[in-house]
Amino acid sequence: MASSAYELAQRLGDEAVRTSVLDAASRLLAVEGPAALALRRIAAEVGCSTTVLYRMFAGKAGLVEALYVEAFERFRRRLAAVPKRDDPLAYLTDLGRAYRANALDERNYYRLMFGEPVPGFRPSDDALVQAAATFAILEDALAGCAAAGLLVDGDPRHFAASLWAAIHGVVSLELAGHLPDDADEIFDATLIAMGIGLFRK
Structure with a gap:
């Protein structure tokens, strides 16, 4: 079951969560192409809710820029x-x-x-x-x-x-x-x- 944004940040710290999200997104992009950069898919890879991604990147465009x-x-x-x-x-x-x-x-x-x-x-x-x-x-x-x-x-x-x-x-x-x-x-x-x-x- 996916952790809440608060629980994940408490356990790992915001910077560690951010790194995990970016690493997962870069891997999916390399292996499966841009269609894999769905926020729900990335959140599932990391084990968190999409709230984490929206809080950190404000959406897909912000994630790609990051x-x-x-x-x-x-x-x-x-x-x-x-x-x-x-x-x-x-x-x-x-x-x-x-x-x-x-x-x-x-x-x-x-x-x-x-x-x-x-x-x-x-x-x-x-x-x-x-x-x-x-x-x-x-x-x-x-x-x-x-x-x-x-x-x-x-x-x-x-x-x-x-x-x-x-x-x-x-x-x-x-x-x-x-x-x-x-x-x-x-x-x-x-x-x-x-x-x-x-x-x-």
């Missing part, structure tokens, strides 16, 4: 947790590997970030600002490389976008099952290839 924001926030936290290093190039490489690790560990959320899993969904301006905060970490890392004299001439922001695109491409191929078993080596080769083009000899 999924998008959560995806980028988890991604941002993963990148922000990478320790800074004296060698800016080594730090940038660590960020690239953290990008891939997050994509592999959070596959359902990763697809939410860069695809259109829910037809018609458009993130709000606030959600787009939060998403951009993730990209700022990579921009700052490239700016550090530029300050150290490691980059070829050009705008570090453009280099950051190019590096993001390259990493996103190889990770997306891996998630889709299009890379052979030695995906680790292919990913490292991508980082090396980008380094050849972006960094001074």
Whole structure:
């Protein structure tokens, strides 16, 4: 029998309930598609009443927006947790590997970030600002490389976008099952290839 919103929040805490709801929704979306994002279905998966979902997200549109924001926030936290290093190039490489690790560990959320899993969904301006905060970490890392004299001439922001695109491409191929078993080596080769083009000899 489903718990009431009050009972569930008392037992787990609002943040834990919110995480459980978002994880269940992201999983259903990945496995069954957008039709599975019925609030009653998600509430049943988590073991609560739909009151919980309406209280936290104000409906389906709010839930989808929360999924998008959560995806980028988890991604941002993963990148922000990478320790800074004296060698800016080594730090940038660590960020690239953290990008891939997050994509592999959070596959359902990763697809939410860069695809259109829910037809018609458009993130709000606030959600787009939060998403951009993730990209700022990579921009700052490239700016550090530029300050150290490691980059070829050009705008570090453009280099950051190019590096993001390259990493996103190889990770997306891996998630889709299009890379052979030695995906680790292919990913490292991508980082090396980008380094050849972006960094001074």
